[in-house]
Amino acid sequence: xxxxxxxxxxxxxxxxxxxxxxxxxxxxxxxxxxxxxxxxxxxxxxxxxxxxxxxxxxxxxxxxxxxxxxxxxxxxxxxxxxxxxxxxxxxxxxxxxxxxxxxxxxxxxxxxxxxxxxxxxxxxxxxxxxxxxxxxxxxxxxxxxxxxxxxxxxxxxxxxxxxxxxxxxxxxxxxxxxxxxxxxxxxxxxxxxxxxxxxxxxxxxxxxxxxxxx
Numbered sequence: 183x184x185x186x187x188x189x190x191x192x193x194x195x196x197x198x199x200x201x202x203x204x205x206x207x208x209x210x211x212x213x214x215x216x217x218x219x220x221x222x223x224x225x226x227x228x229x230x231x232x233x234x235x236x237x238x239x240x241x242x243x244x245x246x247x248x249x250x251x252x253x254x255x256x257x258x259x260x261x262x263x264x265x266x267x268x269x270x271x272x273x274x275x276x277x278x279x280x281x282x283x284x285x286x287x288x289x290x291x292x293x294x295x296x297x298x299x300x301x302x303x304x305x306x307x308x309x310x311x312x313x314x315x316x317x318x319x320x321x322x323x324x325x326x327x328x329x330x331x332x333x334x335x336x337x338x339x340x341x342x343x344x345x346x347x348x349x350x351x352x353x354x355x356x357x358x359x360x361x362x363x364x365x366x367x368x369x370x371x372x373x374x375x376x377x378x379x380x381x382x383x384x385x386x387x388x389x390x391x392x393x394x395x396x
Contacts, residue, residue: 211271213246213263221253221322221331223270223396224261226255228331251334254305273325279333289313291321291333298312300330304381307333311369312341335387340396341365343381346373360392 213236221229229250238244244265251258263269279291279300288301289310300321304310313319313335321333346363361374363383371385373392384393 184389211269213265213267213269215271216246216248216263219273220248220372221274223272224250227255228272229259232258238265241393256308274331275323275325277322277323279319279321281315282312282321283315289333291319294318302330302333306330309335309390311367312339312365312385312387312390314339314367337388338384338386338393340382341367341369341385343373343377343379343383346377346379349376349378363392 197384216231216234218231218234222229222231229252231248232251233249235247236244237247246263246265246267248261248263249258250261277296280294282290282292282299284290285301288303289307290299290301292299302321307313307319317335317339318367319333319335322331323329342365343363344366347361359375361375361377362370362372364370365376365383365385369390370393373383377383377392377395382396384396385391386393
C-alpha cells in the first residue's frame with residue numbers, strides 16, 4: 183500500500199494519480215505512544231489503532247492488547263505487544279476534500295482550499311458506496327511523502343432511499359423489525375419497516391447502519 187504520485191495537466195485542471203512504490207518514512211516509538219487513531223507500519227502494511235488496553239497482570243510481564251484496522255483492506259485484527267516494544271509510527275495529515283465523480287481510473291476528489299484534484303483507488307476509500315457527488319471527505323496523507331493512505335467520510339451522512347418494500351399499515355417508529363433499503367448511492371442497508379421510498383435517512387458510515395429518519 184505504498185504509492186508515488188504523478189501529476190498530469192488537463193487544460194487548467196491539475197490531476198494527481200497515485201501508484202505503488204516501495205519505501206516510506208516512519209518514526210520509531212514504543213507501546214507507551216499507542217493511542218486510538220494512531221497509524222503504524224506493521225507487518226505487511228499500514229494499520230490504524232481502533233482499540234487498545236495496557237495490561238499489568240499480577241504475574242508476568244505487562245503488555246498492550248490492541249485492535250488494528252488494515253488501511254488497505256479494512257480488515258480488523260487483534261495483536262498483543264509486549265510493554266515497551268518498538269513500534270513504527272506513520273506521520274499523517276488530514277486534509278479536506280470533496281468528492282466530484284467516478285471515472286475509469288478511480289474516484290476524483292478536489293481539495294476544498296487549493297482546488298487541486300486527486301484520483302484514488304476504491305480500496306483506500308472507506309464506505310465508498312455511501313458517498314455521493316459533492317460529499318465532503320477527509321483524505322489522510324503520509325506527512326513526509328505526500329502519499330494518500332485512505333479517504334474517510336464523516337461519521338454520518340444523509341442519503342435518500344430509492345427502493346424498499348412498502349411499509350405495512352401498523353408499522354410504527356417503535357418497531358424493531360428491519361428490511362432492506364437501496365440508497366441513492368447504490369448501497370443496501372437495513373432500515374425500520376416504516377421507512378419508504380423517497381425518505382431521507384441518516385446513515386452511520388462506520389457501521390453501515392441506519393441511524394434515524396430526517
